[in-house]
Amino acid sequence: MSRPDPRTASRLVPALAGAMAWLGVVCGAPADAAELGFNRVNLGWAEPAERQAIIDAMKKSGVVSVRLSLSAPVDPSLDAVRIAHAAGLRILLEISLNNPDFYPEGTQRRSAKGRSHDAYRLSDLDPERYRVVIRDALAKLDRMGISVLAVEPGNEINWAGYNGDLTVRKPKSDAAVTPGDPAKVALGVDRYVAIVRVTREELRGSKLNREAKLISAGLSDMPLPFSRRVGLEIIPPADWTARMQARGLDTLVDAYGIHVYPGSGGPRARRDGLVREALSFCGVDGAGKLCWITEWGVANTSPSCPVADDKRAVLVDQLRAIIDRDIAAGRVEAAFYFDWDSKTPYSVWRCGRLSSAGRAAVRPVAD
Numbered sequence: 001m002s003r004p005d006p007r008t009a010s011r012l013v014p015a016l017a018g019a020m021a022w023l024g025v026v027c028g029a030p031a032d033a034a035e036l037g038f039n040r041v042n043l044g045w046a047e048p049a050e051r052q053a054i055i056d057a058m059k060k061s062g063v064v065s066v067r068l069s070l071s072a073p074v075d076p077s078l079d080a081v082r083i084a085h086a087a088g089l090r091i092l093l094e095i096s097l098n099n100p101d102f103y104p105e106g107t108q109r110r111s112a113k114g115r116s117h118d119a120y121r122l123s124d125l126d127p128e129r130y131r132v133v134i135r136d137a138l139a140k141l142d143r144m145g146i147s148v149l150a151v152e153p154g155n156e157i158n159w160a161g162y163n164g165d166l167t168v169r170k171p172k173s174d175a176a177v178t179p180g181d182p183a184k185v186a187l188g189v190d191r192y193v194a195i196v197r198v199t200r201e202e203l204r205g206s207k208l209n210r211e212a213k214l215i216s217a218g219l220s221d222m223p224l225p226f227s228r229r230v231g232l233e234i235i236p237p238a239d240w241t242a243r244m245q246a247r248g249l250d251t252l253v254d255a256y257g258i259h260v261y262p263g264s265g266g267p268r269a270r271r272d273g274l275v276r277e278a279l280s281f282c283g284v285d286g287a288g289k290l291c292w293i294t295e296w297g298v299a300n301t302s303p304s305c306p307v308a309d310d311k312r313a314v315l316v317d318q319l320r321a322i323i324d325r326d327i328a329a330g331r332v333e334a335a336f337y338f339d340w341d342s343k344t345p346y347s348v349w350r351c352g353r354l355s356s357a358g359r360a361a362v363r364p365v366a367d
Contacts, residue, residue, distance in 0.1 A: 034327045035334035037065025044077030059087045061354045067092040067336045072099040090149040097154045102130045110164030121164035122188030131198045138206045147208040154217030158240035166233040177233040193247040218257035218294035221278035238281040259295040275322045282331040292334040299345035307350035312357040324366040337361040
């Protein structure tokens with residue numbers, strides 16, 4: 001079972017992506033080199049043997065870093081972390097806010113009316129309930145002797161697919177989506193920054209994860225015209241980040257999370273422009289924080305075996321070149337390709353092996 005997939009065709013997984021470093025790259029990389037990896041979210045939902053097989057395949061393919069989810073139920077998610085840690089992988093741990101234990105008993109998700117999956121409202125988050133779960137999870141990691149690279153509370157909280165304070169309606173290409181209640185949206189931002197603060201406090205209280213980096217939720221880069229077509233409200237990443245900054249985010253996090261899905265259509269310059277826009281708030285003129293691209297990817301909808309992936313490999317290589325420039329410029333310090341092997345068009349583990357697009361995703365950072 002994988003993370004719900006609310007989008008359609010080439011842009012349908014809102015964003016779970018990232019790049020990964022090839023084994024030879026990491027062996028020769030300097031200590032301050034960018035962190036590159038793959039996404040394998042909700043691995044705890046797989047059977048134990050499948051968890052092990054997936055991590056084994058990653059390790060044999062040269063993967064060194066992986067983005068995993070702390071989803072409900074928590075213990076199987078922690079077992080996936082244990083397996084990845086035992087394999088020597090560095091772990092970015094995304095904390096899914098779809099855990100009902102983070103909300104008052106009886107809290108209902110906002111219906112997506114069939115447009116997406118139903119989502120909890122950020123404004124319903126209970127920071128102290130969240131604290132109980134995170135404290136317990138970190139204590140279990142301590143007992144297992146596991147340290148993680150970074151923790152990322154939440155995912156795509158700036159769009160309606162993962163934030164029930166934002167609205168859903170029938171698609172309509174010529175009009176903006178009716179915005180959610182401004183007071184509720186603002187309260188949701190308050191509650192989100194509050195759980196980031198709780199995460200920072202609980203990390204400091206951990207024995208083994210005191211030094212783990214704290215990354216704000218990877219934000220969706222969905223363009224507004226696409227939002228209108230699919231009927232899902234989005235607040236642009238730069239706007240959403242500014243709202244969090246006004247509530248003290250920069251005193252808590254080490255970096256901002258962002259997702260990058262520029263699509264495969266049109267000329268290279270168009271994709272370059274879309275990436276530039278998505279990363280516009282990353283470490284601008286010394287203000288704010290650098291970005292971690294916690295998801296990026298290109299779709300290949302063909303299910304054929306052997307996989308025909310050379311066209312996608314060219315696009316992946318082009319995106320890596322764009323990302324590499326931002327790494328060199330000091331705007332980006334991590335990138336995790338979405339997706340390893342889930343049943344999404346973005347996956348690169350196809351037909352029992354890493355596809356050519358996957359190999360392009362793990363190439364060394366360009367000089």
